[in-house]
Amino acid sequence: MKHKKYNTAFYLQKVFIYEQDIVKFLFSYVKDEDIANDLKQNVMELSWKKLDQLNDAEKVKSWLFSIAYNEAMYYLKKRNKSLQYEYDDVSESQSIEKLEDEKENIVELLYSKYEHALVRKALEQTDEKYQDLLRLRYVEEFSLKEISEIKCINYNSLRVYIVRAVKQIRDIYFELEGEEDEREQRRLVTIR
Amino acid sequence: MNANREDWSPSDEKLKKIIDEVRENDPSFWNEEFPTETDLSFLYEPQAKKKSTRRRLLNAAAMIAVVLTLSGGMAVWLNSDASYAFRFELKKLFYEAKGKLTTGEEYKSDEGFLILTIDSMENIDNAKSFLPSLLVPDYICEGFTLTELEISIDAIGGYLVSYEFQNDRNNYINIIIINVEDPDTVVDTYLESERMDFTDRTIYYERDDAIESQRVVFLENNILVSLSASNTIDKEAIINMALSLE
Numbered sequence: 341m342k343h344k345k346y347n348t349a350f351y352l353q354k355v356f357i358y359e360q361d362i363v364k365f366l367f368s369y370v371k372d373e374d375i376a377n378d379l380k381q382n383v384m385e386l387s388w389k390k391l392d393q394l395n396d397a398e399k400v401k402s403w404l405f406s407i408a409y410n411e412a413m414y415y416l417k418k419r420n421k422s423l424q425y426e427y428d429d430v431s432e433s434q435s436i437e438k439l440e441d442e443k444e445n446i447v448e449l450l451y452s453k454y455e456h457a458l459v460r461k462a463l464e465q466t467d468e469k470y471q472d473l474l475r476l477r478y479v480e481e482f483s484l485k486e487i488s489e490i491k492c493i494n495y496n497s498l499r500v501y502i503v504r505a506v507k508q509i510r511d512i513y514f515e516l517e518g519e520e521d522e523r524e525q526r527r528l529v530t531i532r
Numbered sequence: 533m534n535a536n537r538e539d540w541s542p543s544d545e546k547l548k549k550i551i552d553e554v555r556e557n558d559p560s561f562w563n564e565e566f567p568t569e570t571d572l573s574f575l576y577e578p579q580a581k582k583k584s585t586r587r588r589l590l591n592a593a594a595m596i597a598v599v600l601t602l603s604g605g606m607a608v609w610l611n612s613d614a615s616y617a618f619r620f621e622l623k624k625l626f627y628e629a630k631g632k633l634t635t636g637e638e639y640k641s642d643e644g645f646l647i648l649t650i651d652s653m654e655n656i657d658n659a660k661s662f663l664p665s666l667l668v669p670d671y672i673c674e675g676f677t678l679t680e681l682e683i684s685i686d687a688i689g690g691y692l693v694s695y696e697f698q699n700d701r702n703n704y705i706n707i708i709i710i711n712v713e714d715p716d717t718v719v720d721t722y723l724e725s726e727r728m729d730f731t732d733r734t735i736y737y738e739r740d741d742a743i744e745s746q747r748v749v750f751l752e753n754n755i756l757v758s759l760s761a762s763n764t765i766d767k768e769a770i771i772n773m774a775l776s777l778e
Contacts, residue, residue, distance in 0.1 A: 348575055356570070363566045373566055385574045386702065393677065407700050414701040417764060440541065447543035451550060456557045459550055463561075475562055478548045479555075483539050506547065 346391050354400050355387055361480065362408050368472060369412040379415055383408045402486035405476075409490050427469065427493045430500050439503040446510045454513070458520070462512040470505035477502065649682045659683060663691055667709055667757065671776035673769040675699040703762035705773065710756045725749075728771070735774055739763060748774040 362383055367376040387407055394403050434442075450459070463471065476482050476490070484502075488495045537544075555561050648662045653672070660666050663683050672678075676697040685691045693709040725738040739746040741763055748759045748770060759774045 351575065356572075359570055360566070360568060363568050364564055367564060367566065377566065377568055380568065381570055382702075384570050384572075386700070388574055390700070410699075410701040414703075414764075440543075444541065444543040447546050447550075451546045454550055456554050460554045460558060460561060463551070463554065471562075474551070478544075478551045479562055481537065481548075483537075485539070506543075 346394070346397075350397070351388055351391060354397065355391070355404060356384065358401060358404055359384065362404065365405060365408050366412050368475070370415060375415070379408070379411050383411050386411070399486070401480075402482055402490055405480075405482070405490045427491060427497065427501065429494045430497045436496060436499055439500065443503045443506050446506050450510060450513065455517075458513055458516050459509075461516055462509050465512050466505060466508050470501065470508060473498070473501055474505055646685045647682060649680060651678065651680055653678050656681075663693070665711075666693060667755065667777040669695070669707070669773050669776050670778055671772050672697065673699075673705060673761075673765055673773055675701075676703075676705055701764075703765055705759065705761040705765070705770070707777070708758045708760075709777075711754055730775060733775055735771065737767070737771065739767070746770060750774065 359380065363376050363380045366379045366383070367373060370376050370379065383404070387404055390407070394400060463474070466474070473487065473491075476487050477484070482490065484495060484498055487493070488498045491498075493501070540548075551562075555563060648659060650656070650659055656668055659681060660668065663685060666683065676699045678695065679698045680694070680696045682694045683691060684693075691709075691711055693707070695705075695707040695709075697705040697707075725736040728735050728737060733750060733752065735748050735750045737746070737748050744763045746761055746763050746765070746767065748757075750757050757774070757777060759770065759777075761770050
């Protein structure tokens, strides 16, 4: 099969290199390694077949993740399964700018004092729908626009979701920290 | 800085740093490793050889006959000489291919038919020049792109049109259009399908979840149209697409 715009070398160097990322991404939805691998095979074949539809070679990663997201959703829909969560359009009484300020303050606070183990636990306990977005944003490093395209979320709603995710991390973090302090106090009392 | 970080605020940078450090301390966090192997043979497979035109036409005729007669008691009964009704397989004359090819078009003669193939709606004007009476969807369901439009014309003006649309989820929409020489060979027996009367068109809608498909059929001015699609696509969108064929 020949493509007009791209060749096999492009596919192998620019598309196929995300193979492992795609499996992880698919696993986060289907929670089954074998199925994630099967879907990944479909995604790789589909991306090869549709390679000429890639308009901007710089955006190959988000384009590929969009295909993977659609494949995962299609798989779930066909089996009458659905995600535990949905991203509805959301709004906040505060303006986006105020929410961003709030996010800055929370992150600043966490950044000034965080402990790895507690942050890890807090991230793990954060709602799955928030973890999903945080991974795309801070691990895969997609722009907000790309994430909104990959997951079909309204751009402003996405910004609200990210702020909510950060707030939830903060709440869980301080709750865990409080529990740690309490435990430490009890331990000291026992020693005395 | 990564180009994607252009929209990052200082808090994004800090949050990224926090998460990175967590992941450095525990490389398995948010980093499941899966043994994975991809079968790359699809890279080297030659493009599937096209079915011969005769086979495509017969398949289309058979498909429409099945669609119209067998699926849920739908719609139209074709007489026992269905294949003749479509005329195509009777004609063996070759048209002389002419015209200049442009990117995305294929123009050839095959088994008595003159065929034009395009793979983009951008070239639809050329398809209209090839077959002036071509029905073209003015509305295409969101997310779908044309993967192939093949028009086969026989020596005396009979034609078969096959549109194939796909989206990224591998859903499909196929439209088959055939001009029927003698509309009397098609007898209305619309039974269980849903008849819908619109201002300019009457259509028949049927859905069959057993084969994950839905269809719209109509017969108008000796032109038989069958639009079939994945059942996951919105019914209203499919109907709108059928109504937009002009």
